[in-house]
Amino acid sequence: MDYTPSDRVYLEDDLGLDAAWLAARIVEDPALLALGETELAVEHIAPSDRPGSLTVHLADPTAGIWHVAEVKLADADTDQVLRVLTLWLGSRTDPAGAERQPSVVAEHIPPAVARAVLMAQEVAPLGAYELHALQVGDQVALHTEPVQPPETTDAAADHELATRLAEALARLQGHSPEQAADLRLRMIGRLYRHDDRGPADPPAPV
Structure with a gap:
């Protein structure tokens, strides 16, 4: 068996490929986003309101799940997290009553975004996935992997x-400032439980 070296590349920055090109690949092979364990069907793909981004709706009839994903070229950011949460909160079930599963997909998930996703899991079944592009000769291979958040390195940044997440979600849901403050504490508590270190009720940064 011959060996062919491959290089990880970024679709737009390195290859000049845009979100429309990626959308066509998702239509051809919905499984490349790795959002479900059974066969997925593309229901709708549209350009997001942000450059280099797509809003993707996929149906998993076998599992009874409707996936809504914000897919972004290059680096993910926290605005992407807030957008997919807005979509999820706007319609938690599709017309057939299927469970709606939100996800963030990007070529790179920075640590802060991975931790934002973990905090958002306090209210939503949110997932984070990295889309990797590999160039092999004149061909491009795509695959997607789930991302786990790193341990905290900046407590003040986490707080x-x-x-920001708790206040945004409170506005979307019409919750009070007190409810937003309670959600913020629960989100921080989730981080500490994930890190398996620090007190059960983490102190606010000074």
């Missing part, structure tokens, strides 16, 4: 991010 700031939790505050």
